[in-house]
Amino acid sequence: MGNPLQDLRTAVEFASVRQVIEISEKISSFDKLSEIVEADLAALEADKIPSSWRDSIVCGELQFGFIVEADGIPTVTGSASTTVDAVCQRCLEPFRQALSIEPKLLLVGQQEAVDEFEDYEVWELQEEALRPQDIVEELLIMALPFSATHDNIADCKTFASYDDSATDLRRPFAALASQMKRNKKDLDE
Numbered sequence: 001m002g003n004p005l006q007d008l009r010t011a012v013e014f015a016s017v018r019q020v021i022e023i024s025e026k027i028s029s030f031d032k033l034s035e036i037v038e039a040d041l042a043a044l045e046a047d048k049i050p051s052s053w054r055d056s057i058v059c060g061e062l063q064f065g066f067i068v069e070a071d072g073i074p075t076v077t078g079s080a081s082t083t084v085d086a087v088c089q090r091c092l093e094p095f096r097q098a099l100s101i102e103p104k105l106l107l108v109g110q111q112e113a114v115d116e117f118e119d120y121e122v123w124e125l126q127e128e129a130l131r132p133q134d135i136v137e138e139l140l141i142m143a144l145p146f147s148a149t150h151d152n153i154a155d156c157k158t159f160a161s162y163d164d165s166a167t168d169l170r171r172p173f174a175a176l177a178s179q180m181k182r183n184k185k186d187l188d189e
C-alpha cells in the first residue's frame with residue numbers, strides 16, 4: 001500500500017472511489033516548495049538558518065468526488081496547513097510563517113469547457129493523470145505571500161527599537177481622531 005497522496009491516477013479514478021486522503025508529509029517531500037523555502041532562507045547567515053526547516057509537517061485532508069450539477073465533473077475539496085520557515089522582508093530575521101489552503105476545485109482536462117460553478121475554482125489538469133500531492137504543493141506555493149513579514153509587529157525587529165515610544169506612536173492618530181471629531185462637530189453646528 002503506497003501513499004495515495006503520491007498515487008498517479010486520473011481524476012475520474014480518484015473521484016469514482018470517493019478517495020479520501022489524509023495528508024501528513026514533511027515539507028521536504030514537496031520538492032518545488034522546498035526549493036523556494038531553501039532559496040528564501042539562503043538570504044540568512046548560515047548560523048541563522050533554522051536547522052529543521054525541512055521537517056515542518058503539512059497536514060490536512062483531501063476528498064475527491066463528482067459534482068453532479070456540473071455534468072459529473074471530478075472535484076477535490078479539503079484543507080491543509082503548515083508552518084514554513086521564512087525570512088521577514090522588513091527585519092531580515094527568520095520567522096515561522098503559517099500557511100493554509102482550502103481547495104475547492106473542479107478538475108478539468110485541457111481545453112475542456114466548463115461553466116463557472118458556485119464557489120469552485122476550475123483547475124486545469126496538464127496531464128490526464130494527476131498526483132494529489134502536486135495539487136497540494138501548487139496551492140501552498142500560491143499561498144506563499146509575495147513579501148513575507150512578521151504577522152505580529154511585536155515580533156519584528158524593525159519595530160522592536162520603537163518599543164519605548166510605542167504609546168507615543170499611537171498618539172498622533174488619537175489626536176487626529178479627536179481633531180476629526182471636532183471638525184465634524186463644527187460642520188454639524
Ligand SMILES: [Zn+2]
Nearest residue numbers: 088091150156
Ligand atoms: Zn520582521
